[in-house]
Every structure is written in C-alpha cells, then in structure tokens.
Amino acid sequence: MSEESTRKPDPAPTHKLAVIGYGTQGVYHTRNLRALDDVAIDVVGIYDTDPRANEDAAADGLHVYASAADILADDDIDIVFICTPNDSHHDYAISALRAGKHVLCEKPAMMNSAEMREVAAVAEQTRRMFMVHQNRRWDPDFNVIKKVYDEQLIGAPTYLVQRIHGSRGIPGDWRQLPEHGGGMILDWGVHTVDRLLTMVDSPVVDVYGELSFALGHQVDDGFRAHLTFANGFHAMVDVSTTSFLPEAKFWMQSAQGTVVIEDWEMNGRMVRRTGAEEDDATPVQAGVGLTKTMAPRILDYKTLATTTPPVEVLPLPEVDVDVMDFYRNARDVVDGVAAPVITNESVIRCLTVLEAVVASARTHEVVHPEQA
Amino acid sequence: MSEESTRKPDPAPTHKLAVIGYGTQGVYHTRNLRALDDVAIDVVGIYDTDPRANEDAAADGLHVYASAADILADDDIDIVFICTPNDSHHDYAISALRAGKHVLCEKPAMMNSAEMREVAAVAEQTRRMFMVHQNRRWDPDFNVIKKVYDEQLIGAPTYLVQRIHGSRGIPGDWRQLPEHGGGMILDWGVHTVDRLLTMVDSPVVDVYGELSFALGHQVDDGFRAHLTFANGFHAMVDVSTTSFLPEAKFWMQSAQGTVVIEDWEMNGRMVRRTGAEEDDATPVQAGVGLTKTMAPRILDYKTLATTTPPVEVLPLPEVDVDVMDFYRNARDVVDGVAAPVITNESVIRCLTVLEAVVASARTHEVVHPEQA
Structure with a gap:
C-alpha cells in the first residue's frame, strides 16, 4: 500500500439535525442516522405537538424543543428533517431555509407543484439543500x-x-x-x-x-x-x-x-x-371456443414447463x-461534494x-x- | 301424470343449413349441429374456395356447392351459416337475407357498425333471422x-x-x-x-x-x-x-x-x-419503507391463511x-317461438x-x- 492511500482522510464535519414531527417517520430517520457509522449527522432534538411523541423523544435521549422556531433559532442545528403532516411541509421548509438550515423532507414534498416550485426557488436563493425522502x-x-x-x-x-x-x-x-x-x-x-x-x-x-x-x-x-x-x-x-x-x-x-x-x-x-415462431399454433379449446392466437405457450405455470417454440424462464x-445512500447523499450535498440524488426538478415534475x-x-x- | 302432459308435442320442423366457409369454425358448427339430438337443423352442404376444405366436406358427407349463389338458389336450404373471413360477411349476409334465407354468422359480424346497421335493417325488412355467433x-x-x-x-x-x-x-x-x-x-x-x-x-x-x-x-x-x-x-x-x-x-x-x-x-x-375494520393496521416493512395502508391482510396466499380483522376466502x-343453447335459440328463432338471444342491437353497440x-x-x- 502506498503512503498516500493509508493516510487518513480529513474527518468529515459532524452535522447536527433536528426532527420536526416525531411520528413513525421521525423515529425511523432518527434510528437510521444513529445506526449509520459512516454518516456524521447527529440527531440532536425534536419538536412535536403530541405529548406522547415528546415523552418518546426524551426516552430516546433527544432534546425536546418547545417550538419549531426554537429549532430554527438554534445555531447548532444545521439540518432540519420535516416529518409532519403534508400540509405543513411548505411553511416549515420556507422558514427553515430562510433560517439558513438545510432541509430534508418527508413525501409528499408539498401539497401541489406550485408550492414545490416556491420552495425549490427559496432553496436556490438561500443556497441550502432541500431534498425530499423519495425512499422508494x-x-x-x-x-x-x-x-x-x-x-x-x-x-x-x-x-x-x-x-x-x-x-x-x-x-x-x-x-x-x-x-x-x-x-x-x-x-x-x-x-x-x-x-x-x-x-x-x-x-x-x-x-x-x-x-x-x-x-x-x-x-x-x-x-x-x-x-x-x-x-x-x-x-x-x-x-x-x-x-x-x-x-x-x-x-x-x-x-x-x-x-x-x-x-x-x-x-x-x-x-x-x-x-422465431415456427408455425401457427394449433387451435386449442379455451372456454367454449377454439383459439389459435391465445394457445398457451407454457402449459403448467406451477412447474413452468414450456411448450414449443421454446421460451426460456x-x-x-x-x-x-441501499436506501441508506439517501442519508449519505444528503451529507455529501451539505458538505458541497455531491449533487442531490433526488432533484427538486424531479419532484416538481412528479407533482405536475x-x-x-x-x-x-x-x-x-x-x-x-x-x-x- | 295427466293425459295432456304425456301427449307428444308436434315434431319440430327440420331445417336445412349450408355453411359458407368450411374452415375451423365451419367444421366446428357442422360437428355441433350433427351431435345435438334436440336441434333439428341438418347441415346439408358447404361452399368454400379452398380445394382442401371441399375434400374435407365431401369426406364428411356434405354436398359441395360450386358457388355461394348455388346455395342461395337452393330452395331446400333455409339457413346459411357464414364462416368466412371478416370482410366477406356483409355481402354474403345481404345476399342470403334477400334470397329468403335465415343467417347465422361468425364474429366479428361486420367490419364496422355501419355495415352491421345495414344488415340488421335488411333482416328486419326481409323478416329473416340474422344472428351472430357470440359464443363467448x-x-x-x-x-x-x-x-x-x-x-x-x-x-x-x-x-x-x-x-x-x-x-x-x-x-x-x-x-x-x-x-x-x-x-x-x-x-x-x-x-x-x-x-x-x-x-x-x-x-x-x-x-x-x-x-x-x-x-x-x-x-x-x-x-x-x-x-x-x-x-x-x-x-x-x-x-x-x-x-x-x-x-x-x-x-x-x-x-x-x-x-x-x-x-x-x-x-x-x-x-x-x-x-368493520377494528383498528388501523400496524405498520409493516415493505420494500425499503413502512406501510400501514398496504399492510397485507392475507399473509400467505399459497395457503390463504388470513389475518385479523377477518376476511373470508x-x-x-x-x-x-351451455353454449349449445346458441343453436337451440337459433332453431326457436327460425321457428318463430323465441327472440334472438344475441340481438343485432347489441352487436351494433359493441362495434360502436x-x-x-x-x-x-x-x-x-x-x-x-x-x-x-
């Protein structure tokens, strides 16, 4: 091994992320980010309107913010993950981007393509990441x-x-x-x-x-x-x-x-x-009629036995x-070393x-x- | 049993049918009509342009007409079954109806709804049956x-x-x-x-x-x-x-x-x-994501084992x-004792x-x- 290849890379900067909405998806992302040892994004805290979600978050060792505004005012936080019901994504996204945060967002990104165009434009202006979790x-x-x-x-x-x-x-x-x-x-x-x-x-x-x-x-x-x-x-x-x-x-x-x-x-x-087809099929009885066109080619789908002319199964x-590449890409986007794998243009197009x-x-x- | 119910009905009149086009369908109808002992329609002869079809017909004991016109000129024939390629149905049907024949016809009845309207009108004028073999x-x-x-x-x-x-x-x-x-x-x-x-x-x-x-x-x-x-x-x-x-x-x-x-x-x-649904489903892992909405209800389709809330299989x-009812109905229509089971209106509608x-x-x- 050469000296160069054994030299350790500069440690990736650690990012601090807060979750807005600690329901199924907020919990899911928190667990994923904690489990990934190659993605230096620490989940620090959450905001949720539901007392039970707050209890869960506290039990999970997370700071419970009193409001979304408190998250946006916290200079330690550089990434926000929006995991709330769909109609709230737009306002949270705009506020977070304007507060200088990078934003990850659950799907559907927005209620319609017009909202998504607006958010994409604000992300462009503020030079911050807005990326939707199109996990599927x-x-x-x-x-x-x-x-x-x-x-x-x-x-x-x-x-x-x-x-x-x-x-x-x-x-x-x-x-x-x-x-x-x-x-x-x-x-x-x-x-x-x-x-x-x-x-x-x-x-x-x-x-x-x-x-x-x-x-x-x-x-x-x-x-x-x-x-x-x-x-x-x-x-x-x-x-x-x-x-x-x-x-x-x-x-x-x-x-x-x-x-x-x-x-x-x-x-x-x-x-x-x-x-190529060898010949016309021989007519077979199907229902109450004969058919050449729809004569089966595979006689037994359970065993996938084939007829001639041959087909291969x-x-x-x-x-x-690996869906975890979503988080890896998000980190690289925030670090300025990669383009988003989910482009906002593609999200606008889908909503349209x-x-x-x-x-x-x-x-x-x-x-x-x-x-x- | 009363005397009346044991009295034999009048024997149904015997009809004589000729097939135009002795291919797969012409042979099929001939065999069916010969096999049915409750349908008094005798297949007498055929016309076909293919020498091999003529040989087959002769071997089957059928008279081989020299032309379709010869069939139409034969006063013994009261029903014609048109089993030729689709583009010839219209002209054969019009000629046969005008010659006083009842007409059965393979599908598609006509090339388009306009042709079918014309044939239906001629059937109406001539007071003859025109019925399409919508066997399926x-x-x-x-x-x-x-x-x-x-x-x-x-x-x-x-x-x-x-x-x-x-x-x-x-x-x-x-x-x-x-x-x-x-x-x-x-x-x-x-x-x-x-x-x-x-x-x-x-x-x-x-x-x-x-x-x-x-x-x-x-x-x-x-x-x-x-x-x-x-x-x-x-x-x-x-x-x-x-x-x-x-x-x-x-x-x-x-x-x-x-x-x-x-x-x-x-x-x-x-x-x-x-x-009724008991509760929201529990989210399940499906692909790389969680889903409540699409949580399976039947866990094993091979054995059809069910989950709660119960569904029944x-x-x-x-x-x-019995598709042979087509021929029985045709006989009854010709005998004037039943309406056609396949109406020409329904065929016009389908083509439209x-x-x-x-x-x-x-x-x-x-x-x-x-x-x-």
Missing part, C-alpha cells in the same frame, strides 16, 4: 424492473403495470382529510409516478386518470393513472386500498418477453422467446441498492403529472402535461 | 363474473379487469391484414367488449383506448380499452398477443371484496371482508350454462364502442360514445 426509488422490486428496462433484458419494453394493492382503506387519521393532503394520489402516487418518471427518459404526452372514492371519504382511496410517453412506452399505475386479492406489483412486457414481480417478497420471473436479475391525473379524472378527458 | 357469452369464467356482479356477491363492484393474454402473435393468415378485418379489436375485442356490455346495464360514457402494434403488422396486435359506465362502474379490457406471463383472466373488486379467475381452468376465488360460485376505442387510440383523447 431504492425499493428492490422497482430497481429490478428498472434494470430490465434499462438493459432491455426482455427486449424493448412496451408496457408496464405498477400496482400497490392493499385492503385496509386509508388509515384513520389526517390521511383521510383533504386539507392535510390525504388520499392515495399524495401518498402512493408520489412514489409510483416518481419512479416511473425516473425510469423512462421521455416526456409524458398523455395522461388518463381514474380516481376511486369507494370508501366514501373526501379524498381518493385509490387511483389508476395511464401514462403514455413520447417514446411510445405505456404505463399504468394502479393504487388501491380496496384490493382483497393483490395482483402483481410489477408486470412489464415487450414483443419478446414479459417480467413479473408478484409481491414484496420478490417472487417473480422473466420469460423470453428464444427464437429466467430468474429476476440481481440488484444491489399527478395533477394531470386528478384533472383527467375530474374532466373525463386526456391531459397532455409535457406535450411538445 | 357462454364462457364459464365470464358467467361466474356476471353472477358475482349481478348478485353482488362481493358487494357492489367498482372495477373489472378482463384479460386475454397470449404470446403467439397473430396467426399468419388473413388475420394480419386490415382489408380482411384482421387485428385484435375485431378478434377478441368483439368478445370481451360484447360481454361487458351484456353484463353492465348502463351507457358507456367514457372510452380511453390504447392499441399495440408491437409486432409491426398493419393491424393491432393487442389493445387496452378503459370504459367508464354512467353508473360509475369502470372496466378495463386488456388483449395482448405478446404476453409471455398471462395475468388473471378476470379480476373484479368492490369496497368489500375481490374476485379473481386466474386461467381457462377456472382456478380462482373470492375474498370478502366480514366485518370463498370458492367461485357455480354456474350452469370498439370504434370509440380505436378513435381514442388514434386521437389520444377520450371518446364519449353513449353520453347523454
């Missing part, structure tokens, strides 16, 4: 699909379905209330559409949206977003809180193959055609991603497309948010 | 879904997916050619949309269509049709000839349950919620339908909605075919 860009299932898409492992994909199916309705708190930014568009829409826009490098030319209000709330309890990209790729996002039999999380096809990821446990596979490709989904569902017409 | 209204899977919908076995359904997924492309004959009415809209569209319109008693107010040309033919090799009915019900029809991993044939949800039919073999089940309901799917895909806008 690191989900293994999405990254497998992205790899299949990027590397054309089934050829050039034509259509993707991305589903989030649950059957418990919407949690019975502020998430049911429109004034706090409840509903599935601002919950799972912000993940699912964000990931699509991250994967497909092409403008969104057509958006057809359908909202579900099956549970009788004022907010949507699910939605379907049908997107067409300028490059011809189609995608459907299907989010439902009334699906008692979830369908596959990801399903993507091309003219030469199909890939499926069935569940959170990453059960799935790829099937590819390995050669492959396991899902491996991916190696989601607004197109809502507008389409309300008008019953197609919306063309990024048409040339 | 008798498919067991569709009839199970229809029963769940009609009897609200999972409550009031909100959304249905109907899929026809194959991976063999389009058979390499006239079915690839637009001038003969090739493509999946006129193949499986005519079944799938027809069944939807049969099931949902409400006007189609919104149609959003996406056509696939993944295989490079001039005709569509698949399509997705998103329909919204005036009663609020949504449906998607998804037909693909490039699906190497078919998804479930039918999937329907309500706020209280879901039903799935996975395959032609009628594997499937219903899951229903049996009571039920088998698919039983249905008892399919034209809306194509128009939507071409214009990238929503079409409103039956909006008040």
